[in-house]
Amino acid sequence: MRNINFGYGISRPRVINMDNNDLRKSNAIIAEMPELQACIGCGSCTASCTAGNLTDFNFRKLHTSVRRGEYKGAYEELSKCMLCGKCRLVCPRGINTRGLVMLIKRKLGDF
Amino acid sequence: MDDILLYFAPFTIPFVVGTLFLFIAVGVKWVLWLMRLPRVDKLLIRRGIFTRQTLIAVWEVIRESLLHVRIFKHNPVLGYMHASLAFGWFLLIAVGWIETTVYLGADFVPLQGHVFFKYFAPHLALQEHYAVFEQLMDALLLIVLSGVMLAWFKRLRSKALGMRRTTKHVLFDRIALSALWFVFPARLVAESLTVAVYGGGGFLTGSIGGWLAEVVPADVLAMVYEPAWWFYSCALGVFFVAMPFSRYMHILTEIPLIFLRRWSLRPNKERRSYDNFEVEACSRCGICIDPCQLQADLGLNDTQSVYFLRDRRYNMLSLKIANNCLMCGRCEAKCPVGINLNTLRLNSRAKRRNIPHEGRYRYLQGIDRSSGMGKVGYFAGCMTSLTPAVQRSMERIFEAAGEEVWYADRDGGVCCGRPLMLSGETDAARKMMESNRALFRKHEITTLVTSCPICLKVFKEEYHLEGVEVLHHTEYIDRLIAEGRITPKSDNTAYTYHDPCELGRGCGIYDAPRRVIGAVGKLAEPKHTRRDALCCGSSLANTVINDGQQLRIAQRMTAELEATGCDTIVTACPLCNKAIARAATRPARDIAEIVAKNIE
Numbered sequence: 001m002r003n004i005n006f007g008y009g010i011s012r013p014r015v016i017n018m019d020n021n022d023l024r025k026s027n028a029i030i031a032e033m034p035e036l037q038a039c040i041g042c043g044s045c046t047a048s049c050t051a052g053n054l055t056d057f058n059f060r061k062l063h064t065s066v067r068r069g070e071y072k073g074a075y076e077e078l079s080k081c082m083l084c085g086k087c088r089l090v091c092p093r094g095i096n097t098r099g100l101v102m103l104i105k106r107k108l109g110d111f
Numbered sequence: 112m113d114d115i116l117l118y119f120a121p122f123t124i125p126f127v128v129g130t131l132f133l134f135i136a137v138g139v140k141w142v143l144w145l146m147r148l149p150r151v152d153k154l155l156i157r158r159g160i161f162t163r164q165t166l167i168a169v170w171e172v173i174r175e176s177l178l179h180v181r182i183f184k185h186n187p188v189l190g191y192m193h194a195s196l197a198f199g200w201f202l203l204i205a206v207g208w209i210e211t212t213v214y215l216g217a218d219f220v221p222l223q224g225h226v227f228f229k230y231f232a233p234h235l236a237l238q239e240h241y242a243v244f245e246q247l248m249d250a251l252l253l254i255v256l257s258g259v260m261l262a263w264f265k266r267l268r269s270k271a272l273g274m275r276r277t278t279k280h281v282l283f284d285r286i287a288l289s290a291l292w293f294v295f296p297a298r299l300v301a302e303s304l305t306v307a308v309y310g311g312g313g314f315l316t317g318s319i320g321g322w323l324a325e326v327v328p329a330d331v332l333a334m335v336y337e338p339a340w341w342f343y344s345c346a347l348g349v350f351f352v353a354m355p356f357s358r359y360m361h362i363l364t365e366i367p368l369i370f371l372r373r374w375s376l377r378p379n380k381e382r383r384s385y386d387n388f389e390v391e392a393c394s395r396c397g398i399c400i401d402p403c404q405l406q407a408d409l410g411l412n413d414t415q416s417v418y419f420l421r422d423r424r425y426n427m428l429s430l431k432i433a434n435n436c437l438m439c440g441r442c443e444a445k446c447p448v449g450i451n452l453n454t455l456r457l458n459s460r461a462k463r464r465n466i467p468h469e470g471r472y473r474y475l476q477g478i479d480r481s482s483g484m485g486k487v488g489y490f491a492g493c494m495t496s497l498t499p500a501v502q503r504s505m506e507r508i509f510e511a512a513g514e515e516v517w518y519a520d521r522d523g524g525v526c527c528g529r530p531l532m533l534s535g536e537t538d539a540a541r542k543m544m545e546s547n548r549a550l551f552r553k554h555e556i557t558t559l560v561t562s563c564p565i566c567l568k569v570f571k572e573e574y575h576l577e578g579v580e581v582l583h584h585t586e587y588i589d590r591l592i593a594e595g596r597i598t599p600k601s602d603n604t605a606y607t608y609h610d611p612c613e614l615g616r617g618c619g620i621y622d623a624p625r626r627v628i629g630a631v632g633k634l635a636e637p638k639h640t641r642r643d644a645l646c647c648g649s650s651l652a653n654t655v656i657n658d659g660q661q662l663r664i665a666q667r668m669t670a671e672l673e674a675t676g677c678d679t680i681v682t683a684c685p686l687c688n689k690a691i692a693r694a695a696t697r698p699a700r701d702i703a704e705i706v707a708k709n710i711e
C-alpha cells in the first residue's frame with residue numbers, strides 16, 4: 001500500500017484568530033451549501049482522492065481552512081482537483097463535494 | 112398598380128404590416144446567424160450544398176416541418192393536433208393560392224388578395240365549379256379548427272393528450288398563442304358573415320352563413336361584417352409580429368436547421384452561431400418534461416430542457432439551471448425536433464469556465480503507475496477503484512481468458528477528464544486527456560478496455576485513439592464468450608439489467624450486456640429499458656441536487672428494477688452500481704462480477 005496522506009499528522013502549532021479573518025466569503029459559501037456544516041472531518045474525501053493519490057493535495061484540510069476564513073492559496077490548490085467525484089460517493093454525510101469544489105472556486109477565484 | 116388598389120381594404124393593414132415585419136425579422140436573424148458561423152462551418156455548408164444530402168434534407172423538411180412524422184410516432188393524438196394546425200394551415204394557403212390562380216389567371220395578386228380572397232371576390236361564388244373549392248377550403252378549415260380545439264383541450268387537460276405536464280409559457284408565447292387560437296375561429300366567422308351577405312359557401316361556412324342570414328337582421332350583418340374581417344386580420348398581424356420572438360419561431364427555424372444538420376453541422380463543446388438554429392428550433396412542446404426524472408421524482412419544474420433552452424434563448428440562463436441536469440439524455444431521445452440537448456447544456460456550462468492557468472495539473476507530467484506488459488490495456492476508471500469487486504472480477508476474467516493485460520491505473524491513475532468536461536472546464540480537461548493518451552501511446556496498446564461508461568464515452572469521442580480499439584468491459588466479455596475463450600456456466604438466477612445512461616444512450620451499447628447476462632442466467636427487462644431507461648440519479652453531470660435528492664431518484668428507479676421480481680440487479684457502471692446498491696433490497700452486481708463468479 002502506498003502511503004496516503006489522510007490529512008492527519010503533526011501540524012506545526014499555530015493560532016487562528018477568527019476575529020482577524022474575513023468570514024464573508026466563508027459565510028457566503030456555507031449559505032449556498034449549508035450541508036457543509038454537517039462535515040465531521042473524517043477525511044474520507046482526502047483518502048479516496050484521485051488527485052491526492054498523485055500529488056500533495058488535501059481536500060479535507062482545504063475546505064476546513066476555507067470555512068475558517070483562510071483563503072490564501074486555496075483557489076490554486078483547488079485547481080489540482082480533477083472533479084472525478086469519488087469524494088462525493090464516499091462522504092458519510094452526503095455532502096455534495098463536487099458542487100463544493102466548484103462553489104469555493106467560484107467564490108474565491110476568477111469565474 | 113390597379114391590382115394592388117383593387118385588393119386593398121383598410122382592414123388588411125394589420126396583416127400586411129405583420130407579414131412584412133415577420134419576413135424582415137426572420138431574414139435578419141437567419142442572415143446574422145449564418146454570417147457569424149465560424150469558417151469551418153461555412154466550409155461544411157459549401158461542401159454539402161451540392162450533394163445528395165440537400166435532396167434528403169428537402170424530403171426531411173416535408174416529413175418533419177410539414178407532416179411531423181416524429182411527433183406522430185411519439186404520440187398520435189399530439190401528432191394529429193400539430194399536423195392539423197401546421198399542415199392544415201399550409202394546405203389552406205396552398206389551396207387558397209391555387210383557387211385565386213384558377214379564377215384570376217396568372218395575373219399578379221398581392222398577398223392580401225390571396226389571404227382575404229373571399230372578401231375581395233364574393234361574387235365568384237356564383238361561378239361554375241367554384242363549389243369544389245368552397246367545399247375543399249371548408250374541409251381544410253374544419254381540420255385546422257379541430258386542431259385548435261384539441262390545443263384548447265390540451266391546456267385544460269393535458270393528460271388526455273398523453274402529456275402529464277405541459278410547458279409554462281413566457282409573455283410573448285402567450286400573446287402569439289392567443290393570437291393563433293383566434294386566427295381560425297375568426298376566419299370562420301368572417302367567411303360565414305360574408306356568405307350570409309353574399310351567398311355561396313361550402314358545407315361549413317355555407318351552413319353557418321345561411322343560418323346567420325336567417326336569424327340576424329340584414330342591417331346588423333352589414334354592421335358586423337367589416338369588423339369581423341378586421342378582427343381576423345389583426346389576429347394574423349399580432350401572430351406574425353410576435354412569432355419571431357416566441358416559440359413559433361421554430362416553424363421557420365427548423366427548416367434551415369434540417370439543411371444544416373444534413374450538411375453535418377453539429378453543436379460543439381464551445382458555443383457557436385449554429386447553436387442559435389438549434390435553440391430557436393425548440394417549439395417548447397414540452398415533450399421533454401415528462402421523461403425528466405428531476406421533474407417526476409423531485410418535482411423540480413424549472414430546469415427541463417424546454418426551460419433551459421428558453422432561458423438560454425432570452426439570455427436569462429442562470430448557472431444553477433445550466434448545472435441542474437443529469438444529462439441522462441432521456442429528453443434528447445424523445446425530442447421531436449432532434450435537438451442536441453446534452454451538447455447545448457454542456458456548452459452553456461463552458462461559457463462559465465475558468466481559464467486554466469499554466470501550472471494547472473502540472474503534477475500530471477510523467478505520471479505512470481501502470482503495470483503489466485500486454486497489448487490489451489485495462490483502464491478501470493476512478494469510480495471502479497471504489498468498487499474493487501469489479502476490478503478483481505475483471506482480473507479474474509482476464510486470467511481465465513489467458514489475456515496478457517496492461518493495467519493503466521491499478522495503483523492510481525489520472526482521471527479520464529470527462530467529469531471536468533461535464534462541468535464546462537473543457538480546456539483544463541484536455542490536460543488530463545493528453546496525459547492519458549500519452550500513456551496509452553507509450554505502452555503501445557491495441558485494445559483499451561474500461562469498466563466505466565463515463566471514461567468509455569470520452570475515450571471514444573475526445574481521445575482520438577487511432578489504431579486502438581476502445582471497448583467497454585461488457586463488449587469485451589461478450590466477445591470472449593463468443594470466441595469461446597471463457598465459458599461461464601449458466602444457472603437459474605433471475606437478473607434484471609439497468610442500462611447506464613452513458614453506456615446506453617451515450618454510446619449505444621445495449622445488446623452486448625444483455626447477451627452476457629443471457630449467458631449466465633435469465634434476464635428480465637424493467638418497465639423503462641434501453642433507450643428509455645431511467646437514470647440512477649448519481650450522474651456526475653449534475654452538481655446541484657443534494658444527496659437526499661440523488662437517493663430519491665435512485666429509489667424510484669431501483670423499485671422499478673425490483674418490480675421485475677429478479678434475484679439480482681445487474682448493471683455495467685460502477686457509479687450506477689453504487690447508487691442502486693444503497694437503494695436496493697437485493698444485491699446489485701456488475702456484469703463482470705456475475706461472469707467472474709460463474710467461471711469454473
